[in-house]
Amino acid sequence: MTFISYHGAFAVFPDLQPQAGIVSFNTPPVFGIQNRDPESRPVKQGLVKYQRASSKWRNSALEAASQSLFDESSTRSEDASVLLVFLSFFSPCEKIPLELFTRGSTPRKRWTIEGEIELVDATNVGLVPWLVDILADDQRLTRAFRELCQLAAVLKYPDETYHLNEDMSARVHRSLAPDALPFWRQQTLIVAYRAIPWKYIEFPEPVVKSFLPHLHHVAEAFHDCFDELPTATRTDFMLTLIEAFRFPDMAWKYFAIGQAELAAGRLKDTHLRLCIGQTKAVLGRLSGNMDEATESLQDFISNDPAAAVNKRIRCEVGVAIIQRSLNSIQVADLSTAQKLLEDWNPHGDVPSPLEEVLSFRKHSLLGRVMRLQGNFDESLRLLGIAHEMSQKPSQLVFDEDLRDLTCDLADALRELDEPMTGEDYLRTEIIRRTERPDPLTGKSLLELALSEALFAQERYEEAEKICVDIESRASLLKYERLRVYVILAKLSHIRSDFEVALSRWSEAMQALQEFSLVDGQVHTIISASMADVLDAQGHNWLTRESPRRASLNELAKPEGVPHWIAGFRQWADYLQSRGRHDL
Incomplete structure (x- = not known):
């Protein structure tokens, strides 16, 4: 933000x-x-x-x-x-x-x-x-x-x-x-x-x-x-607290936004109201309270005359639009997210540095939405624009967004069957982060995307080595745990190590339960993978009589996120090549 x-x-x-x-x-x-x-x-x-x-x-x-x-x-x-x-x-x-x-x-x-x-x-x-x-x-x-x-x-x-x-x-x-x-x-x-x-x-x-x-x-x-603080000092303090909100953990985030609201007090300022609303929307998403995430942005269009002439306020409205699009993604409403992002553009022919930041975020997020929808070529184009913006010399610093952007790029390339190019992007970013005088943390997501790219190239031992290392780390994100289980399950499955594969697919299914809004196709593919393992072990009677088949198929909603986890589409093709027709 x-x-x-x-x-x-x-x-x-x-x-x-x-x-x-x-x-x-x-x-x-x-x-x-x-x-x-x-x-x-x-x-x-x-x-x-x-x-x-x-x-x-x-x-x-x-x-x-x-x-x-x-x-x-x-x-x-x-x-x-x-x-x-x-x-x-x-x-x-x-x-x-x-x-x-x-x-x-x-x-x-x-x-x-x-x-x-x-x-x-x-x-x-x-x-x-x-x-x-x-x-x-x-x-x-x-x-x-x-x-x-x-x-x-x-x-x-x-x-x-x-x-x-x-x-x-x-x-x-x-x-x-x-x-x-x-x-x-x-x-x-x-x-x-x-x-x-x-x-x-x-x-x-x-x-x-x-x-x-x-x-x-x-x-x-x-x-x-x-x-007792002068307005400008108070405002600077409040906005810096909101900037500090991005650091972990949840207790700190609650404290930061609470203190920011106290500092804002009775100040009547459109800019401050927008900033607090955007931050509370993020807090709502992180805590799983989508009502709060939505309500915090209800009145994001300002009636203040300053909004018509103040570039800063116009940009904050742009940030609020991005937050609304993230809310839409959270509930799998990708079409609304796409429309919101496409409707925002910089004001004038020469964007200010702040507008450049908003443009970067727009292209990054819209590229992700396109990948989730299955529009992989357009996704790659948009993500490429954002990546180019991040690499050109400027007074802006995009370091904190490069991890997610690089993962999105690599995942789009994975879907387009170009894993080697994705690997290049990932290794470049991993090296950049580790070779700094003060190495940046948070490389697990990058390494998981790299492991998927290696799996796509049939470099299974390299992929497994990375995943085993990641699995041993403490405090993995929910998505990181899910993805490491999925890749390890695929590795065991493709090697016909079915006992381990079944255990890994079970772990993946259990990890999936932590996500409240997941497209049914993800459930279906994991379930079909487990069924394929059971069939290979001679337990096909279990899968034929499973009462879960109908409910899993019903979960596959057309408005969901069918391409949430990169590589699942190719994995479904692999299962079908083995004679599975329940996908």
């Missing part, structure tokens, strides 16, 4: 905000004073007020650090004192990566109102400049951490992560003046949420998942104070 934010905000000090209205997009004022005559009296007064407040919060950190470490005469640096206080607001139960602070304090990419990409400084949403100076400087930050480690205040791990225990955190908080606590909570919230990359415009480093417990901790500590 893609969500868009805007920037140009006042800092996070209510008493320092000017009485002006909301600042325009692409204008990054700090405390609302930098685009005015520095010699004017109001500006001088604002600067003096800011400097006094800044000095107050810094001094509060120095005093709290001295009291917490019981060393008032220490020559400890100011940086170390500030860092100790800052650390105390993060989760004491988790390691803290250095990257959390550097990412959260350095410029981050955001979408503009016109669907372009801009870099936004942390000061624009309220991180004070003197904290930016410390946190964004790797060498300075490392020195401060080293100093705290030497004082035994912080523990350093071999993987370059750090830990401040709960007792020290509590001691620091007790040492801080009560009126300083809101300031430090706000500053840590800004750093924690800004460390999360936005999809399609920033690289999804694996270390990001270790940021989530800290974001959870600081957001939970702040959740009853969201109204």
Whole structure:
């Protein structure tokens, strides 16, 4: 999913905000004073007020650090004192990566109102400049951490992560003046949420998942104070939570959307409403609640006049259309999904980067729909367009979608009896993921598609080796379990190892029960495979008298998804070549 934010905000000090209205997009004022005559009296007064407040919060950190470490005469640096206080607001139960602070304090990419990409400084949403100076400087930050480690205040791990225990955190908080606590909570919230990359415009480093417990901790500590945040900071925080929704697990997803709704509060913003609705639709599908998935998108067409002129809102409507199409696929209504996707197009001849993302998603998803419908040539054409978009040099980052896109490409090629070409795509993507300095996880789907491509080339030993390895992995997705059982069953079946084949087909049938909406043809093919095994073992009387035959045939609905699992069509042909006529 893609969500868009805007920037140009006042800092996070209510008493320092000017009485002006909301600042325009692409204008990054700090405390609302930098685009005015520095010699004017109001500006001088604002600067003096800011400097006094800044000095107050810094001094509060120095005093709290001295009291917490019981060393008032220490020559400890100011940086170390500030860092100790800052650390105390993060989760004491988790390691803290250095990257959390550097990412959260350095410029981050955001979408503009016109669907372009801009870099936004942390000061624009309220991180004070003197904290930016410390946190964004790797060498300075490392020195401060080293100093705290030497004082035994912080523990350093071999993987370059750090830990401040709960007792020290509590001691620091007790040492801080009560009126300083809101300031430090706000500053840590800004750093924690800004460390999360936005999809399609920033690289999804694996270390990001270790940021989530800290974001959870600081957001939970702040959740009853969201109204105190300036609108732009609050909006950026809310949209980043929605971006972070894409990370596992379900408990995190529920927390992220819940906090986003709290942060949105009573803000009247078409863009925010669309973003929350889209995310709740995804949550509904993931949890199996299709009523929620559908209802969340009921009012996705905005009556707001902004929708007619605002490219960002038009793109969000496009994202909502994609979510509706995914809902349709979930209930096997492929024709509706196809129509929804075909009706959306970029506005104008030169698409913005955000529209390019939507176009990529449209072609990817429409290509999948076409394959599921059996229109394999058109599927390959559409998926090829999406793949070409993902490979051309641009400021967009499609890394998080390449796994699924590559699997769809390979499956379309499998259906067209071009498994060698599919194998090339799969191996290229697997190598790309594993050769990164920080290898990406989630390769099981790619390897299962590769195993099917190898099976199609009669390279059975290679296919089996991959599947056996995948089967041994923990936490496989439901679809991954089903597909590995199917491929292993086919391998045993084709080798006439019928005892093992029957066991594998039984596992596949059991795995299939976890899917609430499955086309009857999938049941039929698995059932026919089991019947073929029983016949080969001389138990054909069991299959002839089975009362399940009629019900299985009735399940094969024309509106279903007959090509859900790539390779089943060819497997059905194989069974028919063995004399089975019950498919």
